[in-house]
Amino acid sequence: MGQGSRDEVLGRLAEAVGSVTVAHPTRVAIDGPPATGKTTLADELAVVLRTQGRTVIRATIDDFLFPRAQRYPRGEYSAEGCYFDTHDYEALNRVLLDPLGPGGDRRFQHAVYDRTADTALSPPVTTAPTDAVLLFDGVFLMRPELVDRWDLRIFVSTALEKTVDRAVIRERRVPSRAEVERRWRERYIPSQQFYFATVRPTDRVDIIVHNDEPQQPVWETRKH
Numbered sequence: 001m002g003q004g005s006r007d008e009v010l011g012r013l014a015e016a017v018g019s020v021t022v023a024h025p026t027r028v029a030i031d032g033p034p035a036t037g038k039t040t041l042a043d044e045l046a047v048v049l050r051t052q053g054r055t056v057i058r059a060t061i062d063d064f065l066f067p068r069a070q071r072y073p074r075g076e077y078s079a080e081g082c083y084f085d086t087h088d089y090e091a092l093n094r095v096l097l098d099p100l101g102p103g104g105d106r107r108f109q110h111a112v113y114d115r116t117a118d119t120a121l122s123p124p125v126t127t128a129p130t131d132a133v134l135l136f137d138g139v140f141l142m143r144p145e146l147v148d149r150w151d152l153r154i155f156v157s158t159a160l161e162k163t164v165d166r167a168v169i170r171e172r173r174v175p176s177r178a179e180v181e182r183r184w185r186e187r188y189i190p191s192q193q194f195y196f197a198t199v200r201p202t203d204r205v206d207i208i209v210h211n212d213e214p215q216q217p218v219w220e221t222r223k224h
Helices: 006-018 038-051 079-084 089-097 160-170 177-199
Strands: 026-031 056-060 133-138 152-157 207-210 218-221
Touching: 006 038, 006 152, 006 207, 006 218, 026 038, 038 056, 038 133, 079 177, 089 133
Parallel strands: 026 133, 026 152, 056 133, 152 207
Antiparallel strands: 207 218
């Protein structure tokens, strides 16, 4: 366990990425509950890696959602629905994680869905260089459908109560604080509690970034 400035922690994460030796692009999972700061951390890490000369592919679980009409068979506030009905893992593996993995042809697509327009996407197929880095952020990335696809596993941790406050700030377009809080307390937080109880994600990752204080994060290296 160590604490440092944000730049120091980003430097350590970049070192961890650089220490991965695989004969294909390095697939990095940045897991964690909603509103913990995963996307910001991944974006900042991408800048550091690009400065070091690495080709970085940025992608997110939000671009691998099922269409809205399919996502809520159990109701809009269902925690089980959040966990089981939201993300298209088969497509994620098929178009992104497997092509970049062992035996893959490195021809990938970074998205299959446009969340804003609620429409399917089919971006151009791109070929990644062998030494590329995929930085992929999202929830539930250690679940059984995905856990073996990662070459480095990072978990961004924040007290769940703190994520509610961050969500209210982040989601100003939502009609009311009460609506955001209801979604968090009934859907997102219970789905994370279910994930922790069934998958134990922090036991499966290589590094935990404790991000309660984003300018002074704490990193923890996990031994397996």
